[in-house]
Amino acid sequence: MAKKFVSTITSQTENFAQWYTDVCIKAELMSYSDVKGFIIYRPYGYAIWENIQQYLNTQFKQTGHDNVYLPLLIPESLFQKEKDHVEGFAPETAMVTTTGKEDLNERLIIRPTSEVLFCTHFKSVVQSHRDLPKKYNQWCSVVRWEKTTRPFLRGKEFLWQEGHTIHASEQEAKEETMNMLSIYETLGKDMLAIPFITGQKTEKEKFAGAEATYSIEALMPDGQALQSGTTHYFGQGFAKAFDISYRDQDNQEQFVYQTSWGVSTRLLGAIIMVHGDDDGLVMPPYVAPTQIVIVPISSDDDVMKEATTIFESLKDHYRVMMDTSDKSPGWKFSEYEMKGVPVRIEIGRRDLEHKQVTLATRYNRQKQQVPLSEVIGIMPELLSTIHQKMYEKAQTYVESHTFHVNDYELFKEKIALGGYVSMSVHEDAEAIIKADTQATARVIPFDQSKLENTCPVTGKKASQIILFARAY
């Protein structure tokens, strides 16, 4: 029975894309709805998102941000006020044109992102330098009519947070852009056990309407990069289009400087791929919906009593569950392995005789016997170790799949193998590389110390090092 449960998953090597979809469904993270590209976030999947929300809300509030909620619908005319922005998003918009009773006078766009709504609101609430900065964040869903969709990675609807801030000075706005990038990077390191590569996006890849876009990029086991979050510095572009100005201390009218930034449920896709294996999901402990599962191997009174005692000792400190259902232990083991629960505590009659439990850790599939007297006490360090080892494994993968080259043939060879490849290039090289290899510019790394003189692709003067990869 346990075998059958597991055998329904495609192996990663056989078909990585199918493995991914299998895990999404079998680990009960999501299911499909009747509208293509719109998914149902099931309890186990949504709980991961709630843990990310809780972590980020704490970070956002500590850094002086307030949560707000702005409307779902945007009048088409308002959307068209900032030229670059509308060009970037217009093809993907879903529009409300009618109600049960009558057609609307103006088409209303379901927000694909809320810049224009925040701009209109900022204009109405800011008069003086005393009103600045405004640092807002919104948790919501957005709709973008994407053609090709995959659970969590690309959907017609997805959940995200979008931060929107306005500032009196350019420097403060630029600092905000970098600070939020740093919070996202730390989210990866401390919660998701994912080493993000950070850097600036190229002109071609930046956000529609931004002066500069920064990104966190994760590397998937198939060698493809996944853009996992972005922060944008807008300068005064939106402020001028939407007339967001304030009176400064010298009573002069000034435009504000603006930022926005966001991460989405795409992070769930990153967690699934970076850590998962052929038995299913492997959850990093600090973001795991269930950190510890207790499986009594017998329904004997004294086994159940001891299992309950352990459960009661753990439940105020960890997300722990005990499975006393009538499924077989083997079935349960497979099920929690599929769901990637970091720690499983098994307790049977034999364990009880030896005053111990059997403790199985998901990430390395190891079992060990632990004295009953120690099982509570070892948990903090055990979870910390699991997190650290998972992070290190992911980090090792990134390092062994990152190359810096100064030769275009070598570049193509490395890109074909999967992973990140950086090279000093002229700006014309980006399009050529994409056409030749399907690799796109992921980021311009902050460290540009190895910049060479000549671009191997164009023969022109190299202007910057760019990190390339094929990407989702």
Add this chain to the structure above:
Amino acid sequence: MAKKFVSTITSQTENFAQWYTDVCIKAELMSYSDVKGFIIYRPYGYAIWENIQQYLNTQFKQTGHDNVYLPLLIPESLFQKEKDHVEGFAPETAMVTTTGKEDLNERLIIRPTSEVLFCTHFKSVVQSHRDLPKKYNQWCSVVRWEKTTRPFLRGKEFLWQEGHTIHASEQEAKEETMNMLSIYETLGKDMLAIPFITGQKTEKEKFAGAEATYSIEALMPDGQALQSGTTHYFGQGFAKAFDISYRDQDNQEQFVYQTSWGVSTRLLGAIIMVHGDDDGLVMPPYVAPTQIVIVPISSDDDVMKEATTIFESLKDHYRVMMDTSDKSPGWKFSEYEMKGVPVRIEIGRRDLEHKQVTLATRYNRQKQQVPLSEVIGIMPELLSTIHQKMYEKAQTYVESHTFHVNDYELFKEKIALGGYVSMSVHEDAEAIIKADTQATARVIPFDQSKLENTCPVTGKKASQIILFARAY
């Protein structure tokens, strides 16, 4: 300056509806967007909703519910599967018909409520009695194309939670319906300081598709009732329309029994009206975004130092802020009165000399001197007393505006004065009463012990006591 700030609010007696709108705007709870009926939840307003969310999430999880997220859009054909339901909601639906690129094959409805989506999902995840119950909750926004809109009370878009559960037995589903009603009633009593009247809705007033609807009703100071939350028992109606069945322990196919229940940001409207006065909002302490504000009356070093010490001692236990801006103390007092902050701590040079602070409580506009050594220690009891007094005041208002009559002329007299009036009636009376008095059936009270034989409206046999009121 302080005077000017306050004088911009209409008084309740002059124009209650205008007073309400003024408070919504001036207390910075919301502002209007460019689309009529869609509002912006500003930080101070959204924080109230977040506190309600946190309270309810704890209650929901303690009673075994899981959060999920289902799609924003519903295919029109799916929506039409349950006859009563579609008739109730169809006129109010907003429909997506086109994207930036092409028209859709089928119109998609923005969810006005998610019963049909949950039904489809339940059908796909439930096979056996082991899969039951499923107890889900969703936090989201919904869209209903209402004609007349008012901030928080009735909007084209509003925020809410919608619980959806399925059960193997009728009894369990009925218990769920009543348990959730009880959680809502307790939310009123423990968080919002609002005494809700509970009971069952009449056939005419029940939810489209429900077998029975229960409601929490609050009484506003203008004598009108506000339906503030509902729970629905669906029986097997949706289950049969959507074929949600499971195999029971005897391997027989059975339909599930179903419930749904929700409260919305309408609760903010209830808080504003039940507690507010001519100086603005009066926030009940346990749901208040800011529970305590500290206003140093002087910028002297020792005053600031003492104020900071008090702030530091309070900040880990309460939602507290200190206002050190360069606005005048009088301006600040008005501002925090407008925002209804329950407790204000003033500290000036004179206070410091007497080793005391001045403590102002918003709900009764009283000031008292409190020794510095006691100001931290008294807080738990102070907040509890404020909450209790606010609840009692609201309760007294309800009691003094609730009448039980057995005479239709007396009924009309009492209804004209505002408040609840209950009477033993035949089912035909409801429509007559509405036509005569604009009063609607709020609930059928659980206590029917005073049921009379004859309905004074129709002269027919009275079947039940109904509580009537004019309502929002």
